[in-house]
Amino acid sequence: PAPQRTVLSSFVSSRNLVESAINSSPARLAILAFLLIVTLFTVLLMLPAASSNGQSTPLHDALFTAVSAVCVTGLTVVSTADHWSFFGQAVILLGIFIGGLGTLTLASILALVVSKKLGVRGKLIAQEAMNSGNRLGEVGSLLRIVISVSLVAEAIIALWLFVRFLTLGETPAQAAWHGVFYAISTFNNAGFTPHSDGLIPYEFDLWILVPIMLGGFVGSLGFPVMLVLIKKGLVFRTWNLHAKLTVQMSLLLLVVGAILWGLMEWDNVKTIGTLSTPDKIVHALFASVMSRSLGFNLVDMNAMTSDTMLLTDMLMFAGGGSASTAGGIKVTTIAVMFLAILAEARGDEDVKVYGRTIPPGAMRVAISVIVMGGTIVAVGTLLLLRISHESLDRVLFEVISAFATCGLSTGLSGELPAEGKYVLTILMFFGRVGTVTLAAALALRERRTLYHFPEERPIIG
Amino acid sequence: PAPQRTVLSSFVSSRNLVESAINSSPARLAILAFLLIVTLFTVLLMLPAASSNGQSTPLHDALFTAVSAVCVTGLTVVSTADHWSFFGQAVILLGIFIGGLGTLTLASILALVVSKKLGVRGKLIAQEAMNSGNRLGEVGSLLRIVISVSLVAEAIIALWLFVRFLTLGETPAQAAWHGVFYAISTFNNAGFTPHSDGLIPYEFDLWILVPIMLGGFVGSLGFPVMLVLIKKGLVFRTWNLHAKLTVQMSLLLLVVGAILWGLMEWDNVKTIGTLSTPDKIVHALFASVMSRSLGFNLVDMNAMTSDTMLLTDMLMFAGGGSASTAGGIKVTTIAVMFLAILAEARGDEDVKVYGRTIPPGAMRVAISVIVMGGTIVAVGTLLLLRISHESLDRVLFEVISAFATCGLSTGLSGELPAEGKYVLTILMFFGRVGTVTLAAALALRERRTLYHFPEERPIIG
Ligand SMILES: [K+]
Numbered sequence A, B: 001p002a003p004q005r006t007v008l009s010s011f012v013s014s015r016n017l018v019e020s021a022i023n024s025s026p027a028r029l030a031i032l033a034f035l036l037i038v039t040l041f042t043v044l045l046m047l048p049a050a051s052s053n054g055q056s057t058p059l060h061d062a063l064f065t066a067v068s069a070v071c072v073t074g075l076t077v078v079s080t081a082d083h084w085s086f087f088g089q090a091v092i093l094l095g096i097f098i099g100g101l102g103t104l105t106l107a108s109i110l111a112l113v114v115s116k117k118l119g120v121r122g123k124l125i126a127q128e129a130m131n132s133g134n135r136l137g138e139v140g141s142l143l144r145i146v147i148s149v150s151l152v153a154e155a156i157i158a159l160w161l162f163v164r165f166l167t168l169g170e171t172p173a174q175a176a177w178h179g180v181f182y183a184i185s186t187f188n189n190a191g192f193t194p195h196s197d198g199l200i201p202y203e204f205d206l207w208i209l210v211p212i213m214l215g216g217f218v219g220s221l222g223f224p225v226m227l228v229l230i231k232k233g234l235v236f237r238t239w240n241l242h243a244k245l246t247v248q249m250s251l252l253l254l255v256v257g258a259i260l261w262g263l264m265e266w267d268n269v270k271t272i273g274t275l276s277t278p279d280k281i282v283h284a285l286f287a288s289v290m291s292r293s294l295g296f297n298l299v300d301m302n303a304m305t306s307d308t309m310l311l312t313d314m315l316m317f318a319g320g321g322s323a324s325t326a327g328g329i330k331v332t333t334i335a336v337m338f339l340a341i342l343a344e345a346r347g348d349e350d351v352k353v354y355g356r357t358i359p360p361g362a363m364r365v366a367i368s369v370i371v372m373g374g375t376i377v378a379v380g381t382l383l384l385l386r387i388s389h390e391s392l393d394r395v396l397f398e399v400i401s402a403f404a405t406c407g408l409s410t411g412l413s414g415e416l417p418a419e420g421k422y423v424l425t426i427l428m429f430f431g432r433v434g435t436v437t438l439a440a441a442l443a444l445r446e447r448r449t450l451y452h453f454p455e456e457r458p459i460i461g
């Protein structure tokens, strides 16, 4: 029975290893997992079979595409439809699928670990669904829920689009491929498209635009909010604070973004100036949803006015919900900062909302995330201005799109030399893994101080 | 004795009126005072006698120049040397002088009121110098100190420059006028220049550049820090927290700004590319000091690379010390935010530095100031992009220069239509009065909460 014990104990100890890795530094684990997946997909995309001309793709383009897919960004340096073979496109789609699941799972695990450590009120994840006693069991059931929710949502979108593409005259095989590709790309907020013109040929086709907008918006709310919606329905009062803040802020940004975008582009003949009013409104709504993270476009980004580009920069930077496939600094981060400023303006000691106090620690995490995001964007912009000698409008747009894993593009990515592509690659990676892990790592470090220094207040402002 | 009593009591009641105005809403009083001064100087500058061609200057140009002078910004829509008569230039100089004193006095009073209300440790202003029992006495002695320190500093700079301009061949009258103009413009961080080419003819003249850099740097530290320096000398250990943070952060920004500016422009033949290494270093140092608030320039802002422009944007936005004539969001605001993030990264409950705890309220004020600054800049940029159809590089630069009352310019101010000038005028006014009064108003509103809601923490990042 000696060898048996060894097998058993090594099995147990490897379980313990994974569990202790999750417990000791979940943030580090997340970064490591993403690095491994990215490396694998880079190798796959460098295979000659992945490109349509049968030649190996250079490292910087393969790495860029792998990171863009796994981090569900959607920026491209080569045309997805033209450069890659069917195998290559399938690799990209698999990258999006795994990257999307990985993002949801890891972010959810991190949120779970944080909420356990800090004894957070209001269940963030349906914890009762995973009361399996140990962490590995929890991770397993979390992954199961994430996969089933994703697959159901993607199947609905895929079926809908399949039928539509069929009626538009595609062959069943084509329609199925396009339906599945858009469904996965949409629900994971990836923004990759299998058509060389993207969605532009369908710019008046509500049968295609509406499911994509809806799927992208729901996907951008994040997994914890989706679970609340599934369990509690639309009874706002019964939601936890996180769901309330996320949905409210998402809708607010959606509406304000659409109104401003529409007003700014209303008379621009290069974009929507010549369209009918209903079409203008649809385009504005679509642009607002897409800017927040999905990254499909109906108009040429270079044709937008400078002020619309700046507005889009802001919407991209804001991003979507926590533990979603959307990027950016996340809407709850903005909500918490906004509420803190409101409390300050009212002179309140506590940051209060919906009969709850938001702990000061959460506020400090929010500020750290915002400042980190701003710093990464600033450094990335400085570097890329230097490398590309392009205008600030275009550089800032591409940098924020990469950092916020949005994928809207003026086409700058493809024009850059290799070192510029590496800069954007790093921005996409940091944007995807950085904010999430930073926020979790910070929240997990919080501890009580045993002794206090006397207070002294510098003059501010 | 009846009339006598009336005079006496009305005198007393008017004193009470002023005192109660200061006590009840010092922020509102500050805004009102600046509006009055600006109106007066606009009227003066619209007089035909103020312009060199004897014609009345249009409202938008006169208002812009008055606000630029009183808010010690230094942006111009017409050439100070060519458009204005000697009388007009004297009005501008008086505007700078009064605006500078007003800024220092009001900001110091606000800091004083805040520190009294909150019972702040570590004297912010040399309060013992003004123990006159009531607020009006305090204001009087504060004003006395501000004026005497300013006059002494300005006299030193003026004398130095007077001698230098004499040796350069100017007549005594010219040299005196230029010396006095530059001294007041420098120490108040105003950046107006009586020469049509500004300081460019003196770009290798250290006898002129060094006193201007030193004067501007000391002026940008702020009045509370100057008082500490005067009383305690250079013994860092004995300074209060505000002085420590201000001087440290100012030096850090100065050095980092100079190094980055120098590296970015090193090979740019349109700016410093053709100069000797020592001259390059002087230019980089000068540019770093000037970007933070003074606003003189030795190179054409349009000739700088895009990345240098963005770096300058950041330095301008940061600005100088609190209760100084420098603008921006202020260095202590940045220091407090930075320390809060550092504490968060360490997992500390308290924000600690130099054996002191910075109260959470101060952190919230800092964040409010930063977000307000960012919002004003964003809205101003969107508006001006729309009005001017210019590139983001130039628009952002001019907007931040106005908001941070820096005065560096790509020349966009002068090219704008009237409504664009009004936008910049409002930005200068908000930049000057907004951050200071907002910070004070917020700090004064702080109150203890009597009941607390249960805590609930949304997911962040
Ligand atoms: K995306």
Ligand SMILES: [K+]
Pocket (backbone or CB within 6 Å): B072, B073, B074, B189, B190, B191, B293, B294, B295, B405, B406, B407
């Ligand atoms: K200035």
